[in-house]
Structures are given as structure tokens and as C-alpha cells.
Amino acid sequence: MACCHYYAPSDGGDEAFAVEGAAVTFGAGVLAEAGDHAAALGIRRVALMTDKVLAGLPQVVAVRRSLTAAGLDVVLYDEVRVEPTDDSFKAAARFATEGKFDGFVSVGGGSVIDTCKAANLYSTYPADFLTYVNAPIGGGQPVPGLLKPHIACPTTCGTGSECTGIAIFDLLAMQAKTGIVSRRLRPTQALVDPACTDTLPKNVVAASAFDVLSHALESYTALPYSKRAAPKRPSLRPLSQGANPWSDLGCREALQILGGNMVKGVVEKDATDARHQLMWAATLAGIAFGNAGCHAPHGMSYAVSGLVRDYQPDGYPTGAPIVPHGMSVIVNAPSVFRFTAPACPDRHLRAAGWLGADTRGAGEADAGEVLAGQIIAMMRATGVPNGIGGVGYGEDDIAALTEGSFPQRRLMDNAPRPISKDDLAGLYRSALAYW
Numbered sequence: 001m002a003c004c005h006y007y008a009p010s011d012g013g014d015e016a017f018a019v020e021g022a023a024v025t026f027g028a029g030v031l032a033e034a035g036d037h038a039a040a041l042g043i044r045r046v047a048l049m050t051d052k053v054l055a056g057l058p059q060v061v062a063v064r065r066s067l068t069a070a071g072l073d074v075v076l077y078d079e080v081r082v083e084p085t086d087d088s089f090k091a092a093a094r095f096a097t098e099g100k101f102d103g104f105v106s107v108g109g110g111s112v113i114d115t116c117k118a119a120n121l122y123s124t125y126p127a128d129f130l131t132y133v134n135a136p137i138g139g140g141q142p143v144p145g146l147l148k149p150h151i152a153c154p155t156t157c158g159t160g161s162e163c164t165g166i167a168i169f170d171l172l173a174m175q176a177k178t179g180i181v182s183r184r185l186r187p188t189q190a191l192v193d194p195a196c197t198d199t200l201p202k203n204v205v206a207a208s209a210f211d212v213l214s215h216a217l218e219s220y221t222a223l224p225y226s227k228r229a230a231p232k233r234p235s236l237r238p239l240s241q242g243a244n245p246w247s248d249l250g251c252r253e254a255l256q257i258l259g260g261n262m263v264k265g266v267v268e269k270d271a272t273d274a275r276h277q278l279m280w281a282a283t284l285a286g287i288a289f290g291n292a293g294c295h296a297p298h299g300m301s302y303a304v305s306g307l308v309r310d311y312q313p314d315g316y317p318t319g320a321p322i323v324p325h326g327m328s329v330i331v332n333a334p335s336v337f338r339f340t341a342p343a344c345p346d347r348h349l350r351a352a353g354w355l356g357a358d359t360r361g362a363g364e365a366d367a368g369e370v371l372a373g374q375i376i377a378m379m380r381a382t383g384v385p386n387g388i389g390g391v392g393y394g395e396d397d398i399a400a401l402t403e404g405s406f407p408q409r410r411l412m413d414n415a416p417r418p419i420s421k422d423d424l425a426g427l428y429r430s431a432l433a434y435w
């Protein structure tokens with residue numbers, strides 16, 4: 001399909017792309033629909049998964065009330081760990097196995113939804129934990145069949161996990177972030193209630209929205225599907241298939257929404273409509289990256305969050321240091337897009353324009369700088385950290401950051417140009433500070 005030159009055929013490259021639909025119900029108040037959707041899916045005994053903080057908040061209360069009103073037998077699991085690990089995935093899987101549920105409902109951010117995907121998988125198709133984990137760390141075995149119904153209810157405007165077949169966790173023994181990727185993990189139904197964003201702290205909206213922004217930019221500038229090696233069998237075509245015309249649609253719309261609403265949604269009090277728009281952008285970008293895959297800003301982010309020493313942003317639970325996912329991604333992004341722009345300058349330039357940059361008179365040679373400049377302007381306007389230096393890293397940390405993220409092949413190989421280890425170190429160096 002040579003609908004644009006980006007998708008021109010290449011020797012040995014894939015000749016088709018897949019469209020994987022997510023079933024989404026979007027609207028203020030839809031959490032109250034959970035019970036009816038669950039009953040319609042044939043669920044009678046349901047595991048309601050969330051974390052300790054969310055368990056007492058109105059969103060979980062609303063979903064629980066709805067499930068109970070529909071006559072379901074509801075058992076709450078609130079032990080989900082923020083930034084889940086293999087241990088916390090296994091604990092959730094044990095709960096799911098012992099509970100003999102016929103369906104799952106998750107209410108929370110990406111950590112909760114991802115944990116619920118894993119609990120559903122291991123309780124439905126029990127196996128040694130590494131069996132389904134991405135190769136080479138795990139066995140990379142395909143999920144054997146359909147999972148039980150899972151209704152996912154996101155409470156932040158960021159991860160898009162409700163639309164994807166990806167579950168990410170920290171493998172403690174290797175101190176590495178990895179995941180399980182299968183179209184079978186995609187939730188059966190996403191209930192996206194934008195009213196969840198009304199009470200989120202400013203910093204949480206900023207981090208979530210930058211995660212969305214990077215999902216859309218990375219999917220749009222990813223290696224085109226036609227340059228990825230064709231799969232050995234058509235059924236083995238990966239979920240992270242590279243940029244494709246379907247994902248492009250969601251990316252364009254998400255970036256335009258972000259350009260018009262992101263700064264307002266973060267900095268203005270009571271900018272309810274802007275925040276609801278950000279939730280829709282998160283859903284669109286989730287569908288896009290669920291079909292295309294992210295690349296280097298996400299690949300680099302895992303080491304940025306994993307090696308954190310003492311950074312503690314406002315708006316997050318105090319106690320443990322944390323670089324929230326969206327922040328750990330966006331601090332790398334300007335550096336990466338300066339590097340990747342020569343591979344597809346028109347895409348970088350167009351994306352910058354959708355985000356609100358003035359691209360008049362800009363040529364292909366300016367594309368990386370124009371896009372990086374627009375991201376940096378949005379970072380400054382929303383008060384997020386100034387590069388990886390802003391979350392506590394210095395020149396001395398670059399070797400460890402590089403070692404930590406170089407093995408993220410699923411993501412790194414999806415970038416539009418090859419990234420060597422030296423390139424990667426250079427990307428971190430250029431991400432130390434932007435202003």
C-alpha cells in the first residue's frame with residue numbers, strides 16, 4: 001500500500017499491516033455502566049482490581065456499586081503495586097487463581113490495568129512466570145487462547161493501557177523493566193470516564209499528558225511497517241508493527257488535541273473541558289501505539305525511572321522516590337527527536353505543527369529542532385523537570401543509564417533509524433538539560 005512514500009515497499013519488509021480494534025465506551029459517568037457491561041459479558045463472579053490509594057476513592061466506589069447492583073459477586077483486590085514487579089504480578093495471579101473468577105474489572109492507572117491483564121493470563125493459562133514474558137528475557141511464548149473478559153477503567157489521562165495488549169513490570173532479579181505483549185491481553189472493554197481527571201493534581205496531569213504526547217509522537221515517527229522484516233508466518237505479525245496508516249489517524253488527532261488543550265488542562269484550575277479532551281487524546285494515542293509501538297523515548301525511560309535516587313515530585317505519594325512514567329519519558333524526548341528527524345523530517349515537522357509550533361518557512365533540515373523546541377516550550381509551560389538532570393542524573397550516570405536501556409530491543413528497534421550504544425549514550429548526554 002503505497003499511500004505515501006513512507007510506506008513504500010522494501011526488500012524483505014512486511015507487505016501488510018493489521019488493525020487491532022479496542023472496544024471503548026467514552027463519556028463522563030460511564031463508570032456507572034460497569035455492572036451492565038460485566039453482566040452482558042456473562043460475568044457472575046468478578047475480581048475488582050485496584051491499588052490501596054484508589055480503593056477508597058469515588059471511582060472504585062462507583063464501579064463496585066454498579067457491579068453489585070447488577071447482581072454480581074464482587075471480590076476486591078487492592079494490593080496492586082504502583083510500578084508493578086514480577087512479585088506483585090505473581091501475587092495478583094495467585095489471588096485470581098484462588099478466587100475462581102469468571103471475569104475481571106480493573107480501576108486505576110497503567111499499573112492496575114497491566115496487573116489485571118497478568119492476573120487474568122496466569123490464572124487462565126497457568127505457566128512458569130517467564131513463559132509469556134518477552135524474549136530474550138523470557139520465553140516469549142504465545143498466549144494459548146482467549147482470556148476471560150476484562151473491563152478496564154482508566155483513572156488517569158495517560159497510559160492508554162486500556163487499549164493495548166501490553167503489560168509492563170520490573171523483573172526484580174535482573175533489575176530490568178520488561179513485559180508481556182499479546183493481542184489476547186487487550187481488555188475486552190474499556191470504560192473511559194473523563195470525569196476521573198477533574199480532581200487530579202497538576203503534576204499528575206502533566207506527567208500523564210506528556211506520556212500521551214510521546215505515545216503519539218513515537219508511533220507517528222516509528223519505523224514504517226513496510227521496513228520491518230516480514231513475519232515468518234502471518235499470524236506472528238507483532239503488535240508493535242511500526243508506523244502504519246491506521247495508527248497515523250489516531251496520532252494526528254491526539255497531537256492536535258494536545259496542542260490545543262494540554263497546557264491549559266495542566267495549569268488552569270477548573271479547566272474541566274480541556275482535561276476531558278486530554279482523556280480522549282490518551283485513548284486515541286493508546287489505540288495508535290497499541291498498533292504501532294513506541295520507540296526510543298520509552299526505551300530510555302525505563303532506566304530513568306529504574307535508577308532513581310531521591311527525586312520526589314509534588315502530587316505523588318511521599319515516601320519512596322519516583323520518576324513518574326510520563327516524566328521519565330518526556331525528559332528524553334527532545335533529544336531523541338533531534339536525532340530521529342533526518343529519518344523522516346516531514347513527519348517530525350508535521351507533528352510539530354499539530355502541537356502548535358510555527359512551522360512557516362521551516363525546511364527538512366530544521367524538523368528536529370522545530371519539534372524539540374515545541375516539546376521544550378510545553379515542558380516549560382507546564383513545569384516539568386528540565387531533562388534527566390532535572391530528575392537527579394548527571395554526566396556520571398550516563399554509562400549506567402545506557403547499559404540499562406540498550407537491551408530494550410522491542411522499543412529501540414522500532415525507532416526510524418538504528419541506535420548504537422554510542423548513539424544512546426549521546427542521546428542521554430543531550431537530554432541532561434534543555435534550558
Ligand SMILES: [Zn+2]
Pocket residue numbers: 159211215298325329
Ligand atoms: Zn507510556
